[in-house]
Structures are given as C-alpha cells and as structure tokens.
Amino acid sequence: EEEEEEDSGLTEEEISRRIEEEVQAQVEENERMMAEMEKSWQEKLSQAEASGKRQEQDVTKQAMKTTPHLYNLNIDNQLTGMIVYLLDTAEACVGNGRTDPKPEIPLSGLNIMEKHAVFKMEGGKLTLEKGHADAKVVVNGRPLTAAEELHHNDRLMFGSSNLFVLQNPAEYNADPSTFPLQVTYDMAQEEIAANSGFNMEHDNQSIDDMLLREDLIEMLPAVEEANAISEELDRGVKFEVVVLSDLVMGDMSHKSEVCVKMRNLETGYEYIWPKNKFFNRKYLMQEMYQNYVESEDWALPDEKDPFTESSDTEVKIGTVCMYQQTLAYMIDVQEQLRLIDYRLGEVGMLNIELVPCDESGKVLTEEDDIYVDDVKEMIGKPLSFHINITSAVGLPVKFTDFYCKYKFHTEETIYTEVVSGTTNPEFKHSHKYTYTACSQQLIEYLNSEMLKVELWAKYKTLSIPKRQHSTKEIIMSEQLARGPDAAVEMHKKVDPEKIKIMTELVVSRKRTDRMEKKLAQIRKMVEIAEQYEKCSIPTQIVRAILSAQSLEVATDIINKIPEIADSSQHSAANESKACSLM
Numbered sequence: 001e002e003e004e005e006e007d008s009g010l011t012e013e014e015i016s017r018r019i020e021e022e023v024q025a026q027v028e029e030n031e032r033m034m035a036e037m038e039k040s041w042q043e044k045l046s047q048a049e050a051s052g053k054r055q056e057q058d059v060t061k062q063a064m065k066t067t068p069h070l071y072n073l074n075i076d077n078q079l080t081g082m083i084v085y086l087l088d089t090a091e092a093c094v095g096n097g098r099t100d101p102k103p104e105i106p107l108s109g110l111n112i113m114e115k116h117a118v119f120k121m122e123g124g125k126l127t128l129e130k131g132h133a134d135a136k137v138v139v140n141g142r143p144l145t146a147a148e149e150l151h152h153n154d155r156l157m158f159g160s161s162n163l164f165v166l167q168n169p170a171e172y173n174a175d176p177s178t179f180p181l182q183v184t185y186d187m188a189q190e191e192i193a194a195n196s197g198f199n200m201e202h203d204n205q206s207i208d209d210m211l212l213r214e215d216l217i218e219m220l221p222a223v224e225e226a227n228a229i230s231e232e233l234d235r236g237v238k239f240e241v242v243v244l245s246d247l248v249m250g251d252m253s254h255k256s257e258v259c260v261k262m263r264n265l266e267t268g269y270e271y272i273w274p275k276n277k278f279f280n281r282k283y284l285m286q287e288m289y290q291n292y293v294e295s296e297d298w299a300l301p302d303e304k305d306p307f308t309e310s311s312d313t314e315v316k317i318g319t320v321c322m323y324q325q326t327l328a329y330m331i332d333v334q335e336q337l338r339l340i341d342y343r344l345g346e347v348g349m350l351n352i353e354l355v356p357c358d359e360s361g362k363v364l365t366e367e368d369d370i371y372v373d374d375v376k377e378m379i380g381k382p383l384s385f386h387i388n389i390t391s392a393v394g395l396p397v398k399f400t401d402f403y404c405k406y407k408f409h410t411e412e413t414i415y416t417e418v419v420s421g422t423t424n425p426e427f428k429h430s431h432k433y434t435y436t437a438c439s440q441q442l443i444e445y446l447n448s449e450m451l452k453v454e455l456w457a458k459y460k461t462l463s464i465p466k467r468q469h470s471t472k473e474i475i476m477s478e479q480l481a482r483g484p485d486a487a488v489e490m491h492k493k494v495d496p497e498k499i500k501i502m503t504e505l506v507v508s509r510k511r512t513d514r515m516e517k518k519l520a521q522i523r524k525m526v527e528i529a530e531q532y533e534k535c536s537i538p539t540q541i542v543r544a545i546l547s548a549q550s551l552e553v554a555t556d557i558i559n560k561i562p563e564i565a566d567s568s569q570h571s572a573a574n575e576s577k578a579c580s581l582m
Contacts (some may be wrong), residue, residue, distance in 0.1 A: 001181075005223060016482075023143070024541065025314070027041055060084055060086065063086055063088065064084065064167070064169070065169055066120070066169055066170070067086050067087065067088050067169070068086075068087040068088075068126055068167065068168045068169070068170075069082050069084055069085060069086045069087055069166075069167050070084065070085045070087070070105070070156070070164040070165065070166055070167070071083065071163075071164065071165055072084075072163065072164055073155075073163040073164065073183070073184070073185040073188055074185060075185050077184070077185070080184075080185060085104070085120065085164075086103045087126065088426075089104065089117050089121075089473065090120065090121055090122075091104075091118055091119065091120050091121075091248060091322040092102075092104040092105055092113075092119040093105065093115060093116075093117075093118050093119075093131065094115075094116045094117040094118070094119070094131065094158055095107070095112070095113065095114050095115050095116050095131070096108065096112040096114055096116070097235035098111060098114055099114050099115070103115070103184055105119075107158055107159065107162050108163065109159050109160065109161050109162055110159055110160045110225060110228030110229060110232060110289075111136050111159035111160045111228045111231070111232075112158060112159040112162070112184045113134070113135050114132075115131035115132055115206045116130075116131050116132065116135045116137070116158055116159070117129065117130055117131050117135060117144075117158060118130075118131050120147075120152075124170075125149055126168065127148060127149050127150065127167075128144065128147070128150055128156070129144075129146070129147035129148070130144060134472070134476065135158075136157075136158070136159055136160065137156070137158055138155075138156070138157040138192065139154060139155070140154055140155050140191060141155070141188075141191035141192045141193075141196075142195050143192060144345070150168075151166070151168065151171060152166065152167060152168040152169075152171040152178075152179050152539070153165060153166065153167070153179050153181070153183055155183060155187075155191060157188075157192070158222040159228070160225050160227070161221055161225060162229040163185065163188055165183045165188075166346065181281065186217055187581055189216075189217040189220060189221065189343070190213070190216075190217060191241045192220060193213075193216050193217065193220055196220070196241075198216055198241075198243070200213055200216070208255050208256075212243070212256055212258060215258040215275065215400070216241065216243075216258055219241050219258050219260065219275065219278075220241055222241065222252060222278070222279065222282060223239045223241050223260060223278075223306075225256050225282070225286075226239045226260075226278075226281075226282050226285055227239050227475070228286075228525045229285045229286070229288070229289045230307060230471055231287065231470075231472040231475065232292070233288065233289065233292060233298070233307075233473045234470050234471045234472075235307040235471060235475075236264065236266050236307075236467060236471050237262060237263065237264060237265065237307045237471070238262075238263050238265055238307075238471075238474075238475055238478075239260050239261065239263075239278075240257065240260070240261045240263070241259075241260060241261075241263055242258075242259050242260070242261045242272065242343075243256050243257070243258055243259075244256060244257045244258075244259055244272070244342050245342075245344060249397065257274070257275075258275060259272050259273060259274055259275065259278075259342075260272070260273045260275075260278040261273075261342075262309070264309075265467075265471060265474050265475075266464045266467055267459070267462055267464055268398075269309075269398070269459045270314060270315075271313065272315070272316070272342055274284065281306040281307075282306070284304075284306035285306050285307070288300065288306070289315075293427070305432075311458070311459070311521055312525055313458070313459075314401075314456050314457065314458055315399075315456065315457060315458070315459065316454050316455070316456050317339070317341060317343075317395070317396065317399060317455055317456065317457050318339030318340055318341050318345055318347045318348060318350075318455045319337055319339065319340055319452060319453070319454050319455070319523075320337040320338065320340070320350050320352065320452075320453050321347050321450040321451065321452050321453075322335060322352065322354075322451055322453075323449075323450050323451075324338060324354060324445075324446045324449065324450070324451050324452060325375075325446060325447050325448075326354055327354055327356065327373060327383070327385050327446050328369045328372075328375040328378060328443055328446040328447045329372055330356045330364070330372055330569045331356070331362075332353070332354065332355045332356055332364075332365075333353065334351075334352075334353045334355075335351075335352055335353075336349050336350070336351050337349065337350050337351075337352060339392065339395075339455055340362075347394055347395065347396060348393060348394040348395040348396070348423075348451050348455075349392065349393050349394055350391075350392045350404070350453065350455065351389070351390040351391050351392070351393075352387075352388065352389050352390070352453060353386070353387070353388035353389075353390065354385060354386075354387060354388075354451075355385060355388060356364075356370065356383075356384070356385045357384045357385055357432065358384060359382065359384050359387055359434060361384070361386070361432055361449065363386070371504050375443050375446070375447050376443070378438045378443050379438055379439070379440050379443055380437050380438065381437065382434075382435065382436050382437065382438075383433075383434075383435045383438050383442075384432065384433065384434040384435070385432070385433055386430050386431065386432050386433075387406070387408065387414075387430070387431050387433070387451070388429065389404050389406075389416055389426065389427045389429040389430075389453065390405075390426065390427065390428060390429070391425065391426040391427060391428075392424065392427070392455060393424045394423070394424070395423040395424070395425070395455075396423070398423070398459060398460055399457035399459060399460065400420050400458055400459075400460050401418050401419075401420050401457055401458045401460065402419050402420070402425045402456070402457045403415060403416050403417065403418045403419070403427075403455075403456055403457075404416040404427060404429070404453055404454065404455050405453075405454050405456065406451060406452060406453040406454065408433060408451065409442065409445050410505055411433065413570050414431050416429040417429065435511040476528045507530045511554065512575050518546060521545050521546075521548075521554045521555075521558065522545070522546075524555075524558050525537070525541075525545055525558050525561065527543070527558075528558055528561045529561055529564065531562075532561065534561060534562075534564070536565070537561065537564070541557065541561070541564065544557050545557050546557060
C-alpha cells in the first residue's frame with residue numbers, strides 16, 4: 001500500500017523508468033549468481049582435473065620403476081624429464097598425430113612423419129626401426145639405418161629436435177655399474193657432434209676449446225632446424241656447421257670460430273655466415289614456416305628471403321698468412337703463397353712481396369747491406385717498406401671481380417683494385433709504409449705477428465635450369481652418396497710454428513749469406529795485408545770493413561790497405577812473421 005501511495009504521485013514515465021531499473025538490477029544480480037556458480041563449477045572441474053593428473057602422474061611414476069620408457073632432454077635442465085612415454089605395449093608407434101588411430105607417442109615439430117618410427121618388444125628385447133624410409137632417427141649420435149636393439153640410457157632423436165633418453169629398469173637393475181652416468185642434453189648433443197666429425201674431447205682443453213664446444217652444442221640443433229624448414233618449404237638450400245681454423249681467421253692465438261655454410265643446391269654456390277647472421281636469418285625462417293603452417297602468404301621477395309643471397313654478395317675465397325719477421329731484419333722476401341679456403345684446401349696462389357726501401361721509396365738491395373743482426377737494433381731507427389701484391393694464379397672459374405685486402409698493425413685496411421675477366425688477376429698493387437722511428441711495439445709486432453691477406457670475389461651470374469628434384473630429395477641423395485659415416489666439415493687446426501719456421505729459415509739463409517760475404521771480405525783484407533807485408537791493421541779499418549753498407553764500400557777500404565802505415569812498431573826481438581790485428 002505504501003508503494004502504491006508513492007507511485008500514485010509519479011508520472012507514467014517515472015514509473016516506467018523505475019520498473020526498468022528494478023528489472024536491470026535483477027538481471028545483474030542473476031548474472032552475478034550465475035558467474036559465481038560457473039566459477040565454483042570451474043574450480044571443481046580444475047580440482048578434479050588436477051587430482052586426475054596427480055593420480056595419472058603417480059601411476060606413471062610407479063610404472064617407470066618397472067617399465068621401459070622415454071623421457072625428454074631439453075637445453076633447459078628444468079624442462080628435462082617433463083615428458084614421459086611408457087613403452088608398455090608390444091609395439092609403440094612414433095608419429096605426428098595426424099593419423100587415426102593416434103600414435104602411442106605423438107610428437108610435434110619439423111620432419112616428424114605420420115609413421116616415423118616403431119618400438120617393438122619381443123622376447124624381452126626392445127628394438128627401434130624406422131617407420132618410413134625418409135624418417136630421420138638418430139641413436140646415440142648415429143643415423144638409424146636398420147632395426148637396432150636398444151639399451152638403458154640410449155639417446156634417441158626423432159626429426160630435427162625431439163631428443164629423448166631410453167630407460168630400461170630391468171636392464172639397469174641387473175647391473176647398475178654398467179650405467180654410471182646421468183644423461184644430459186649437452187652430453188647427447190656432444191655425441192651427435194662427435195659422430196659428425198668434430199673433436200669433442202674434454203681432456204687437456206683450453207678455455208677457447210671449451211667455448212668452441214659450447215658453440216657447437218648450440219649451433220648443431222639450430223642448423224638441423226634450418227635444414228628441416230628448407231626441406232619443408234623446398235627452398236633449395238642446405239646448411240652445414242663449419243669451424244673456421246685459426247689460419248683462416250688470421251688469428252694465430254689458436255682461436256677458431258663456429259660458422260654456418262649456406263649452400264645453394266641449384267648453383268652449388270657457398271656462403272659462410274657468422275653465428276649472429278645465421279641466427280638472425282633463422283628467426284625469419286621460423287616466421288616463414290609459421291605462416292606456411294597457418295596457410296598464410298609466406299613467400300617473400302628475394303631481397304627479404306632468409307634463404308637467399310644477393311648476386312652482389314662478396315665472398316672470401318681464400319687467405320694467405322705470412323710472418324713479417326724479415327722486415328724487422330731489413331730483409332726483402334718474395335713469395336708465392338697458397339691461398340687457403342675455409343676447408344684449408346688450396347684455391348690458388350698469391351704472389352706477395354715485403355720489400356724494405358728508403359724514405360723516397362727506392363728499394364734497398366743486398367748491395368746496400370742494411371741487414372741487422374738483432375731486431376732490437378731497429379728500435380728508434382727509421383723504417384720504410386713496400387707491401388706488394390703482384391698477382392694471383394689458378395683461381396676457381398666460378399668467381400669474378402677479384403680483389404685483396406689486408407691490414408698492417410694499427411694502420412687502416414688497404415684494398416687492391418678489382419680485377420675481372422680472368423682467373424689469373426694481376427693486381428700490380430704496392431703500398432708504402434714509413435715510420436720515422438720504430439717503437440718497441442712495432443718491432444715486437446713484426447717479429448711475432450703475421451700479415452693476413454684475404455682474397456675476395458663475387459660469384460658469376462649463371463642461367464640455371466629449373467630444378468628437377470625437391471630439396472629433400474637432393475639432400476637425401478647426397479647423404480646416400482656420402483654414406484652414413486661421412487662427417488661434416490672437420491675442425492682442423494693449423495700449427496703456426498710451421499709457418500714461423502719457414503720465415504725463420506728465410507732470415508737464417510739471408511744471415512748466412514751475409515756472414516759469408518763478410519768472411520770473404522776479411523779473407524780479402526788478410527790477403528792484401530800479407531801481399532804488402534803489413535804486420536798489423538788498425539781496428540778501425542777492420543770495423544769499417546765489417547760495417548760497410550755495400551760490397552763496393554768494403555772493396556774501396558780494402559784497396560787502401562797498402563797505403564796504410566803499420567799501426568805499431570815491432571821490436572827486433574819479435575821474430576814472429578804472423579800479422580796481428582790491433
């Protein structure tokens with residue numbers, strides 16, 4: 001009655017608005033109550049699922065004590081062992097999960113086929129075989145080629161990145177001492193690297209060797225993934241891990257670098273990518289593949305395609321390194337040196353000269369006799385010399401636009417002219433360096449460091465017919481041709497002492513020649529003295545002959561001996577006829 005009395009004083013519009021507000025309030029209250037009920041139901045469902053998972057995990061953990069099983073390896077140790085597959089049936093199929101019925105071990109990722117591999121348990125023995133001829137399966141670092149019996153702690157990789165460890169409790173319990181090690185991700189990757197030809201030994205390794213091993217562990221699975229994407233998208237490109245030796249890097253402190261070789265399967269052209277460039281490209285490859293999976297427009301123009309290199313890309317085709325010790329002794333050297341590529345194979349010869357000169361650029365010859373006995377004598381003295389790169393011969397025909405570049409000490413990088421249209425380019429390059437006073441640092445650099453000269457070029461543009469085979473078919477045929485035991489580019493070491501010894505032999509030969517010439521001058525001096533019955537010769541004359549800057553100067557001094565009076569008078573009591581040098 002009170003509400004009716006209140007409403008009697010309201011207009012119809014006000015009454016209608018009040019009713020709408022009450023209805024809206026009731027709707028909101030109902031929605032709130034429904035949300036609470038939904039929340040309560042979801043919480044109960046989540047709790048039930050969590051309980052079910054715990055029970056399932058408990059059952060799995062209990063079964064793992066007696067049943068053969070797989071657990072995953074991950075670069076993050078906290079994620080290792082998070083995925084477990086029990087091998088509790090006579091057969092267990094590994095596949096990508098796109099079949100009906102689903103495989104017992106469904107895996108995702110690149111290069112996983114519908115029926116990838118099959119585990120079989122017969123007579124207490126567990127074996128693994130491929131489910132398809134093209135399936136990629138690796139057992140203990142080696143490609144699986146036929147059915148193989150498995151054992152406790154075996155390392156298995158399916159496709160490009162699915163890495164697992166087999167656990168066989170019965171085999172372990174029979175003799176625990178046979179399996180002392182806990183398998184880790186790094187251990188499995190090192191094994192793959194070692195079976196690919198890399199030295200992964202831990203004994204007597206330096207810090208640089210350990211860092212190199214870590215880079216290999218990081219790079220190998222990344223390269224596998226890049227190859228898998230290339231095959232899936234049919235990009236006609238193959239990647240391989242290579243280790244550039246200290247000689248190729250021009251660093252004789254025994255530091256090498258892990259890089260990636262990108263090879264175009266149509267042209268055969270190869271490009272060496274440093275680590276950072278490869279990973280930047282790989283991120284773009286992953287984006288392309290994701291767009292491909294999602295059926296989006298994934299193709300990119302060549303200038304943005306991470307699988308291509310521009311025809312204007314310059315490549316380093318070879319390197320020569322020579323010690324500069326001869327300059328510290330003021331000795332000229334002309335050498336024809338082997339151009340070494342990243343494989344440490346010969347790709348041609350480079351003619352190079354290190355020639356001492358005076359400040360005006362005039363070449364100093366042996367007649368100038370500017371050789372020094374001890375490099376320390378050069379500290380504080382002027383030094384001028386030419387670095388001449390005359391020509392290269394026998395270069396590969398697939399290259400053009402050749403040029404050389406090098407860097408001496410702290411000076412700027414020097415480039416030769418670009419030469420095209422020949423595989424025997426004549427650079428006719430000469431660059432003069434002048435130092436008014438040699439510092440100790442400069443002399444130490446000349447005496448111990450190497451001059452690295454790099455030869456660069458571009459690939460010739462070719463007209464390539466359309467490919468008849470897919471990327472996967474080409475890579476597979478190459479692997480079959482190489483055989484299962486073929487290794488990737490080996491990690492080779494270069495002994496810098498061999499190169500240094502060669503340079504020291506040049507210095508020693510020059511020193512011997514100079515000493516023989518000095519000895520011949522002394523003999524000539526003695527002959528002249530005896531001829532003119534000189535019993536003594538002043539020491540300053542002997543010193544002048546030994547320090548003469550040329551053969552002509554020494555000869556002039558020797559020819560004046562007859563005019564020189566004896567430097568001392570001998571008593572009659574001295575009956576010795578031997579001449580003495582005072």
